[in-house]
Amino acid sequence: MGLLNHPSVRVAALPLTFVMLALFSTESVCAQIRFDKNLLRKDDAWFRSEEAKSVANSVIQYQSPQGGWPKSTDLAKPPSSPDDIPPPGGARANSLDNDATTVPMQFLARLAHVTRDTRYKDSFLKGVDYLLAAQYPNGGWPQFWPLRKGYYSHITFNDGAMIRVMHLLRDVADGETPYGFVDETRRRKAAAAVALGIECILRCQVVVDGVPTVWCAQHDAKTLAPAQARSYEHPSLSGSESAGVLTFLMSVDEPTPEMIRAVKAGVEWFDSVKIEGYRYTRSETQRALTQDPQAAPLWARFYEIKSNRPIFSDRDGVVKYDIQEIGGERRGGYTWYGNWGEKVASGFAKWAHREAD
CATH class of the missing domain: 1.50.10.20 (Glycosyltransferase)
Incomplete structure (x- = not known):
C-alpha cells in the first residue's frame, strides 16, 4: 500500500508540496528523459546521479519473469500500473528487436559498475541468463523468446538483433568494463554462446x-x-x-x-x-x-x-x-x-x- 493510501496518513493535513513530491518525484525525474541507446553515451558521473538511478529503477520494473525486456517501450517512464508492462507472450514483451533487452542490460551494467547496487547487478545477470536460454542449439537467436509462431522465431539478423546479442555476450565473456562483476560460470557460458553463434553465422x-x-x-x-x-x-x-x-x-x-x-x-x-x-x-x-x-x-x-x-x-x-x-x-x-x-x-x-x- 502506498504512503498516501495508508489509513494512518491524513492526506488533507499534508502540505501540498509534500503530496506532489510523493506522487510525482520519480515521474518528474524521468519525464524529461526517453530511454534509448543514447543514454549509454553518458559518463560515469551521470550514472552515479539520482536521475540515472530513477531511470534504472523504472527499467527494472519492465523486466519480464523470463529476464527479457519489451521492444518499442519507453522504459524511462515508470509503469503506473501492472497493465503498463507488456505481459509475456504479448506483442512487445521478451524481444531482441529494436534494441530491446540488450540496451537495458548495458544500461543496468553501467549502474551496477559505478554504484555496486545489487539490484542492478541481479537484474543484469537475469538478462544474461535470458540471452543464454534464448539461443537455439544451432547457435542462432530468434527475435522473441519464449518462441512465438511466425517469422518471429526465425534466426534474426534483421536490424542487428543477433549481432547485438553477440557483441554483449562477448564483452561479458571477456570481463570488459562494466561487466567485471559477472561471475566466472556465466562468463564461460557467454563465451561458448558466442562461439556457437559464430558457427551459425558461417553456416547461414x-x-x-x-x-x-x-x-x-x-x-x-x-x-x-x-x-x-x-x-x-x-x-x-x-x-x-x-x-x-x-x-x-x-x-x-x-x-x-x-x-x-x-x-x-x-x-x-x-x-x-x-x-x-x-x-x-x-x-x-x-x-x-x-x-x-x-x-x-x-x-x-x-x-x-x-x-x-x-x-x-x-x-x-x-x-x-x-x-x-x-x-x-x-x-x-x-x-x-x-x-x-x-x-x-x-x-x-x-x-x-x-x-x-
Whole structure:
C-alpha cells in the first residue's frame, strides 16, 4: 500500500508540496528523459546521479519473469500500473528487436559498475541468463523468446538483433568494463554462446553457384535457409544486415580460416553490387533515386538471390525491381538503400587478416 493510501496518513493535513513530491518525484525525474541507446553515451558521473538511478529503477520494473525486456517501450517512464508492462507472450514483451533487452542490460551494467547496487547487478545477470536460454542449439537467436509462431522465431539478423546479442555476450565473456562483476560460470557460458553463434553465422552464409555471398535478414531456425519475414521482407541477400555480420566477424581477435574466407567473400559481394552515381531520398512523394555523380556509393536493402537485382515490395508482397513501382507508404516508410557497404570496406581496409589465405 502506498504512503498516501495508508489509513494512518491524513492526506488533507499534508502540505501540498509534500503530496506532489510523493506522487510525482520519480515521474518528474524521468519525464524529461526517453530511454534509448543514447543514454549509454553518458559518463560515469551521470550514472552515479539520482536521475540515472530513477531511470534504472523504472527499467527494472519492465523486466519480464523470463529476464527479457519489451521492444518499442519507453522504459524511462515508470509503469503506473501492472497493465503498463507488456505481459509475456504479448506483442512487445521478451524481444531482441529494436534494441530491446540488450540496451537495458548495458544500461543496468553501467549502474551496477559505478554504484555496486545489487539490484542492478541481479537484474543484469537475469538478462544474461535470458540471452543464454534464448539461443537455439544451432547457435542462432530468434527475435522473441519464449518462441512465438511466425517469422518471429526465425534466426534474426534483421536490424542487428543477433549481432547485438553477440557483441554483449562477448564483452561479458571477456570481463570488459562494466561487466567485471559477472561471475566466472556465466562468463564461460557467454563465451561458448558466442562461439556457437559464430558457427551459425558461417553456416547461414548464402552460397550461390558455389560462391559464398552474404546473409539474409532472417534464416529458418531449422534449415538455416533464407526466410520470409514481413510481407515486404523476402528471402534475399541483405545489404544492411550483412554489413553488421561482417563487421562483427572482422572484430574477432583470432579468426579461424573459415571466418577469414567468409569475410573475404562477403566483402567481394559488397563491392560487386554497389550502386554509384545516385542519391537516395526516403520520401513518400519525392523520387527515391536521383542521378548525382558526386554521391557516395549506395547499397540496396535487399538483393534477389542469384541475380543480385535490388528488390522492393508493398505490403502485398509482390516483388518489384524498381522502387518507384511501390506505393508511397512503403517507399517512405522503409529504408530501401543505405551506405552500409562503406563501413564494410573501411573495416576491411584496416583488417589485420585481409592478406591471409
